[in-house]
Amino acid sequence: MIDITQDLPEDRPRFDSLRRALFRFRQSRLSMLGAGMVALVLFFTVFGAVLAPYPEHVAGGVNTAARFVPPSLVHPFGTNELGQDVLSLVMAGTTVSVLAGFGVVLIGAVIGTLVGAVAGFAGSWIDEALMRFTDLTLTIPSLILAMAIAAALGPGFSNMVIAIALSWWPGYARLVRGEVLAVREEVYVTAARAIGATPGRVLCRHILPNVTSPIIVKMSLDMGFAILTVAGLGFIGIGVRPPTPEWGTLLSVSRSYMPDFWWTAMAPGMAMFLAVFGFNLLGDGLRDILDPKARR
Structure with a gap:
């Protein structure tokens, strides 16, 4: 008798799981709204x-003859105290704000993941030392700590990202440590140790790939706060x-002219609201499809 059955491709289960996750994501209107808002923000981040x-206004050009022009067809969000088009400044500012937020989240996630993974996997005094240092960092409000580091490093894009990231990692460290403590007791980890896998290989190949889902969810939720x-x-x-x-800089300058010239603050404020709201909705949607407890 001829066996005509064929083995399914190895990636078929993974493809089916991804398809079901995307289907669940599309069922949530708020998640789709968040994805659309994030896509719009990312579009303006790039372009x-x-x-x-008015690219000359983005480069620092001024037009004092057009100071505080209210919203119109020529200037949809009006002009500021220097006669610069507010819409152009907000569009260009999207690149700086979003890239800075992404840099903060990425650096904080990398540092926190390394600290939490080593602490949870090694245990003993290493775990105690790393977690007590993490707790000590958490006792200081993140904004106050970021302000202190930024003041020490000086103004600038890179210094600002580093300052905030150095206050951002403890949350990831505690999250990853808890996940590693749970995963390291799984059967496949024990089997890997039994066949002689080195601790580094067990951590990098068998533990960390299985704790990426909560990290991705936290990163998406943290983008708005960053x-x-x-x-x-x-x-x-x-x-x-x-x-x-x-x-933030545009809002700081425009506060001196409120409420008479309200449009100078409305555009950057609305841009910030849409970005934060969109990333929060997207993070909630990702949590629903990546959290095993939410799967049906």
């Missing part, structure tokens, strides 16, 4: 400075300095 209707923190440092004057457009 905002190029598509700005953008707010970046804007906060710019607002108080220790982040990105003018003439580089950044949402």
Whole structure:
């Protein structure tokens, strides 16, 4: 008798799981709304400075004859105290704000993952030392710590990202440590140790790939808060300095002209709201499809 059955491709289960996850994601209107908002923000992150209707204003040019022009067809969001088009500044500022937020989240996730993975896998005094240091860092409000580091490093885009990232990693360290403590007791980890796999291989090949889902979810949720923190440092004057457009800096300058010239603050405020709201909705959607407890 001839066996006509064929083995399924090795990646078929993974493809089916991805298809079911995307189906669940599409069923949530809020998740799709968040994905659309994030896609719009990312589009302006890449092309905002190029598509700005007044690129000379982005480069620092002024037009004092057009100071505080209210919203119109020529200037949809009006002009500021220097006669610069507010829409152009906000579009260009999207690149700075979003890239800074992404840099903060990425650096914080890498540092926190390394600390949490080593602490959870090694245990003993290494775990105690790393976690007590993490707890000590958590006792200091992240914004206050970022302000102190940024003031020590000086103004600038890179220094701002480093300052915030150095206050951002403890949350990832505690998250990853808890996940590693649970995964390291699984049967496949024990089997890997039994066949002689080195601790580094067990950690990198068998444990970390199975704790990436909560890290991805936390990164997506943290993007909004990172953008707010970046804007906060710019607002108080220790982040990105003018003439580089950044949402927090634009809000800081426009507060002196409220409420008479309200449009100077409306555009950067709305851009910040849409970005934070979109990333939060997207993070909630990713949590629903990546959290094993939410699967049906």
